[in-house]
Amino acid sequence: MGNVLVWIVWVGAASACLASGVAVVTFRNPFLSALALIGNLGSLAVLYLLLSAEFVAAAQVLVYAGAVMVMFLFVIAYIGPRQEAPWAGGPRWQSLAAVLAAAAIFVEIMVAIGLKAGGKLAHTDHVNATFGSPGWIGRLFLTDHLLAFEITSIVLLVAAVGGVILGSHTKRLEA
Amino acid sequence: MLGPGIAWYLGISAFLFGIGALGVLLRRNPLIVLLSLEIMLNGANLALIAFSRHAHNGAGQIFALAVMAVAASEVCVGLGLVVAINRRNLELDVDRLSELRG
Numbered sequence: 001m002g003n004v005l006v007w008i009v010w011v012g013a014a015s016a017c018l019a020s021g022v023a024v025v026t027f028r029n030p031f032l033s034a035l036a037l038i039g040n041l042g043s044l045a046v047l048y049l050l051l052s053a054e055f056v057a058a059a060q061v062l063v064y065a066g067a068v069m070v071m072f073l074f075v076i077a078y079i080g081p082r083q084e085a086p087w088a089g090g091p092r093w094q095s096l097a098a099v100l101a102a103a104a105i106f107v108e109i110m111v112a113i114g115l116k117a118g119g120k121l122a123h124t125d126h127v128n129a130t131f132g133s134p135g136w137i138g139r140l141f142l143t144d145h146l147l148a149f150e151i152t153s154i155v156l157l158v159a160a161v162g163g164v165i166l167g168s169h170t171k172r173l174e175a
Numbered sequence: 176m177l178g179p180g181i182a183w184y185l186g187i188s189a190f191l192f193g194i195g196a197l198g199v200l201l202r203r204n205p206l207i208v209l210l211s212l213e214i215m216l217n218g219a220n221l222a223l224i225a226f227s228r229h230a231h232n233g234a235g236q237i238f239a240l241a242v243m244a245v246a247a248s249e250v251c252v253g254l255g256l257v258v259a260i261n262r263r264n265l266e267l268d269v270d271r272l273s274e275l276r277g
Binding site: 002003006007009010014017018021022024025030033034037040041044047048050051052053055056059060063064067068071072075076078079082084086087088090095097098099101102103105106109110113117127131132136137140141144145148152155156158159160162163166167 | 177178179181182183184185186187189190191192193194195196197198200201202203204206207209210211213214217220221224225227228231233234236237238239240241243244245246247248249250251252254255256257258259261267270
């Protein structure tokens with residue numbers, strides 16, 4: 001019974017994820033694309049929960065679907081809506097080559113998964129209750145992965161400084 | 176583990192990465208290119224978390240969180256660039272923006 005329920009949730013989240021991914025790329029209006037991306041990130045958070053990664057799912061909703069997408073929507077509203085067809089702007093062969101290249105990447109990854117999935121990937125078992133919990137993640141971050149944690153903070157600091165410099169530079173040019 | 180195996184999640188992740196790559200290659204608007212980049216990063220994140228669950232190892236989830244932080248920084252700088260381009264009244268088209276001038 002539980003298995004059927006998990007499958008139903010998985011199919012719903014996965015189809016929402018795929019549909020909203022296609023919608024982001026094919027919508028003409030950037031505002032609708034950004035809204036579709038919020039749906040994509042939300043359904044990915046459901047998939048993370050099914051993989052018992054509770055903390056990452058919560059961070060996904062808070063950081064991605066919350067903070068990052070609000071920034072996106074704000075900039076799109078600031079610039080103003082510009083509609084364009086997905087294939088507009090370049091020669092026809094360029095669009096065709098883009099579709100072929102993306103399809104080639106997809107097929108390549110699927111072949112790699114298919115070659116591996118026959119043997120090892122089929123076998124999965126239960127995990128204990130602490131797997132993926134905030135306390136467990138925090139302990140990992142402050143013991144085994146302390147260097148990654150500190151480097152991440154430096155990356156964020158550099159990006160913030162870069163954002164401020166990009167903003168102030170244009171203001172000085174205008175004056 | 177209840178429900179679908181890891182290979183199903185990897186299939187979703189591969190599709191997300193492919194559709195994100197299509198958006199990056201096809202679209203001309205830098206905002207949509209950034210949105211498509213987010214889809215590619217999330218496809219990679221899903222694969223990392225699926226393998227973390229498969230291997231009973233937390234390193235995948237730690238890496239996914241680091242990818243999230245890098246994506247947030249990338250959005251910060253990318254949107255800063257888009258706003259700066261817009262303020263100079265240049266056209267928002269990645270094909271036209273091919274020259275760097277101081």
